[in-house]
Amino acid sequence: MHELDNAVVMVCGGAGFIGSHFVRLLAEKYPRSKVVIFDALTYAGNLSTIQDLLSERVTFVQGKIQDPATVNGAIEANHVTHIVNFAAESHNDRSILDPGSFIHTDVFGVFVLCEATNKYKIAKYVQVSTDEVYGSIDQGRFNEDSPIMPNTPYSASKAGGDLQARAHHITFGTPVCVTRGGNNYGPYQYPEKLISFFAVRLLQGKKVPLYGDGTQVREWIHVADHCRGILTVLLSGVPGTVYNIGDENERQNKQIVRILLEETGQNDELVKRIEDPRKGAHDKRYSMTSDRTRALGWKPQEDFETQVRNTVKWYRDNEWWWQPIIALPVYQDFVKAFYGRYLGEDL
Numbered sequence: 626m627h628e629l630d631n632a633v634v635m636v637c638g639g640a641g642f643i644g645s646h647f648v649r650l651l652a653e654k655y656p657r658s659k660v661v662i663f664d665a666l667t668y669a670g671n672l673s674t675i676q677d678l679l680s681e682r683v684t685f686v687q688g689k690i691q692d693p694a695t696v697n698g699a700i701e702a703n704h705v706t707h708i709v710n711f712a713a714e715s716h717n718d719r720s721i722l723d724p725g726s727f728i729h730t731d732v733f734g735v736f737v738l739c740e741a742t743n744k745y746k747i748a749k750y751v752q753v754s755t756d757e758v759y760g761s762i763d764q765g766r767f768n769e770d771s772p773i774m775p776n777t778p779y780s781a782s783k784a785g786g787d788l789q790a791r792a793h794h795i796t797f798g799t800p801v802c803v804t805r806g807g808n809n810y811g812p813y814q815y816p817e818k819l820i821s822f823f824a825v826r827l828l829q830g831k832k833v834p835l836y837g838d839g840t841q842v843r844e845w846i847h848v849a850d851h852c853r854g855i856l857t858v859l860l861s862g863v864p865g866t867v868y869n870i871g872d873e874n875e876r877q878n879k880q881i882v883r884i885l886l887e888e889t890g891q892n893d894e895l896v897k898r899i900e901d902p903r904k905g906a907h908d909k910r911y912s913m914t915s916d917r918t919r920a921l922g923w924k925p926q927e928d929f930e931t932q933v934r935n936t937v938k939w940y941r942d943n944e945w946w947w948q949p950i951i952a953l954p955v956y957q958d959f960v961k962a963f964y965g966r967y968l969g970e971d972l
């Protein structure tokens with residue numbers, strides 16, 4: 626019998642990109658556990674992403690993590706034993722347009738989940754965070770003890786959540802771990818991040834906006850590797866501890882664009898170099914070590930280039946998923962607000 630066999634895991638943000646992959650992983654590895662997907666269904670959450678997963682064992686509750694009554698109600702009604710929180714406002718560019726909503730979800734929401742963890746004696750709460758809280762590093766790598774120096778409203782709100790988790794552990798003994806993942810890619814990613822946005826546009830033969838000279842460096846991790854890391858921390862992480870989950874796989878944005886152009890059969894003419902809307906807040910390089918998570922027995926397994934190509938193939942084969950999303954005004958308004966003046970008529 627495994628610890629998670631009789632568990633009831635509440636996966637907050639489980640209708641989003643990474644959360645839905647995590648639910649798939651749990652359902653596959655621990656078919657006797659129960660999962661409650663708790664999600665507000667913001668613009669980034671889609672029932673179409675999880676429709677095939679819902680069953681007697683995998684149920685859905687709509688609610689906001691910053692709303693204690695709904696959170697507590699879902700925990701009580703389902704006898705939740707573990708929490709993994711993916712729910713967040715998670716897009717840097719949107720955080721420049723509307724920073725306030727990020728604080729409600731990413732800071733206050735984590736506080737509510739910490740309080741609920743204490744109240745209902747939840748066995749383990751994993752707060753999913755990001756390497757962006759460390760800020761930018763020119764050389765070397767951050768580790769979990771590096772100072773957090775966030776540069777955007779998004780990364781500052783995530784850092785605020787991390788600090789709530791830390792303070793609750795120290796003050797109340799809350800059994801919470803924080804994971805900090807690198808940039809993710811893979812199927813079901815809302816088409817607003819570099820790989821998903823560009824893939825969807827290039828597949829339609831539309832122009833893509835590349836910030837600055839495209840030399841920004843990001844550490845990329847396939848969503849399946851990230852989810853296996855989060856599961857490892859859920860099972861073996863020491864409460865009160867931060868775990869980095871990265872692939873140590875650094876790429877410049879322009880190198881990724883090259884692979885995307887090749888895989889979609891498009892050429893350079895579709896790449897429109899644009900002035901960087903993040904101004905001083907565009908971090909040049911993210912990089913971190915993940916030795917602490919590796920010491921728990923996790924290691925990344927996916928090959929970057931193969932999986933980027935597989936991701937493009939997935940978008941090519943699954944228009945049923947993204948076409949309805951990009952047809953919505955909430956999506957079109959965002960593309961127009963952010964890239965309209967660069968892309969002209971080609972929105």
Ligand SMILES: NC(=O)c1ccc[n+]([C@@H]2O[C@H](COP(=O)([O-])OP(=O)(O)OC[C@H]3O[C@@H](n4cnc5c(N)ncnc54)[C@H](O)[C@@H]3O)[C@@H](O)[C@H]2O)c1
Pocket residue numbers: 637638639640641642643644663664665666667668669670671688689690691710711712713714715730734753754755756783805806807808809810814815
């Ligand atoms: N995408 C990445 O590259 C990356 C990297 C490292 C860490 N992360 C973190 O992983 C988590 C998931 O990221 P993602 O890319 O899957 O995001 P996403 O935007 O695809 O999904 C977020 C989900 O949370 C839900 N949500 C948003 N606000 C909510 C609220 N107030 N209450 C309940 N649900 C709410 C949305 O409806 C959506 O389903 C985030 O916390 C993010 O900070 C993401």
